[in-house]
Amino acid sequence: MAVSEGNRPRGREDLLYQEVTDGGVLFDPDGEKVYVLNASAAFVWNCCDGAHSSEEMLDELAASLGPGAPDRTTLRADIDKAIEHFRRNGLLADA
Amino acid sequence: MPPIRVNVVLAELTFPIRVEGDSSLAAWVRETYPISRDGRGAAPVHVSWNPGRGILRHDGRLIKRARSREELLQFVEWHLAGEAIRRWRPRAFLLHGAWIARGRDGVLLAGAHGFGKTTLAVAMALRHRWRLLGDDVVIVKPGGTVRPLDRPVRLKPGIASALPEVRRLPVGFGPWKAGWPLLVPLRAFRRSSGPAPRPRAIVILGPSGPSEPIVRRLGEGEAVARLARFVMNFRDRPAEALERLASLARRASVFHLEGGSLARRCAAVETFVSGRAS
Known part of the structure; x- marks a missing residue:
């Protein structure tokens, strides 16, 4: 499922996030599960603040990667995939 | 008396x-x-x-x-x-694992019960002259210093088939006859006091086996996620535990080691501190 442009996902506030050099680690105290996020998923997680739309995430991700960034279609797919992963695992706050 | x-x-x-x-x-x-x-x-x-x-x-x-x-x-x-x-418990994180060292290079062996932490640690001490500093529990202090709990090494009789050298340890073997583990003082494995080691590598052990050992170096995120399972008091202060594990995984290379005979596993551990492991 592609994330609609108007959607501004927000991560659950009770989750614990730890940044690591190759991405991030999320701990869900409810299910006591640990999720490993690669660098782009970690970037998306940090944008899941209820203020960023997926289009804005895309702009920021492209800017942070600079000239060597993959094309926007690839980045958009990465962002959609990460958000879908967060949603499927119940890591996002209910809208 | x-x-x-x-x-x-x-x-x-x-x-x-x-x-x-x-x-x-x-x-x-x-x-x-x-x-x-x-x-x-x-x-x-x-x-x-x-x-x-x-x-x-x-x-x-x-x-x-x-x-x-x-x-x-x-x-x-x-x-x-x-x-x-x-x-x-309130002032440090306690990790299930053994702590061995050669010189200043420390290797932490973590893994689920029954995957051979003690056997590998004792084999490194008896066959390869490493220091066995702690078995079962290590304390990860604030600042990331690692120190063992210092409890004696508990050896069950089954270890003698994989590592017959244990029969030469300077201890009485009465407990085995009575159905209890041997409690071997740590000093039986320390050839010299040596410098305080730094964590150079962390090895997460999978089950051993007759196949060639499979060694995989873990990224920092995966290392933190896997090591979290072995922190005894992770739930007490999970945010701090994640931070401490991330700091540990930044300073030491973390490997997953699965399969392999005891001899092959020992050889693999040697490569973790020699820099030859990929």
Whole structure:
């Protein structure tokens, strides 16, 4: 499922996030599960603040990667995939 | 026999013990643990033995009754380790694992119960002259310093088939005949005191097997996620635990080692500190 442009996902506030050099680690105290996020998923997680739309995430991700960034279609797919992963695992706050 | 007071030092903590009824019990305590000379103050742990009846008390409270001397020694060891863990718990993270070192290079062996942490650690000590600094529990202190809990190494009889060298350890093998693990003092494995090691590599062990060992270097995120399973008090302060594990994984290379005979696993550990592991 592609994330609609108007959607501004927000991560659950009770989750614990730890940044690591190759991405991030999320701990869900409810299910006591640990999720490993690669660098782009970690970037998306940090944008899941209820203020960023997926289009804005895309702009920021492209800017942070600079000239060597993959094309926007690839980045958009990465962002959609990460958000879908967060949603499927119940890591996002209910809208 | 008048009561004998012995001060056991376990992971920087002192446990004064009063031993009564059998002088060999006091001798066992002295041989098994580092001892401090200070002889004043109360001794909250009380161990007594009358033929056929052993009692372990703490602050007057009955902890365990034992029917044999061997059983009583196991309870004493278990109780002291439990007390040390209880006292360290609020101020450090406790990781299930063994801690071995060559020179200043420390290797932490983590893994689920039964995946060969103790066997590999003892093999590195007996066959490759590494120092075995701790088995079962290591303390990850604030700042990321690693230190062992200092409890004796518990060896079950099964280890002798994989590592016959254990039969040459300078300990009595009576506990095996009585159906208990051997409690081997750590000093039996330390060839010299040596410098305090730094964590150079962390090895998460999968099951051993006859195949070639499969070694995979883990990224920092995966390392933190996997190591979190072995932190005994992770739930007490999960945010701090994640931060401490991330710091540990930044300073040490983390590997997953699965399969392989004991000899192959030992060879793999050597490569983790020589820089030859990929």
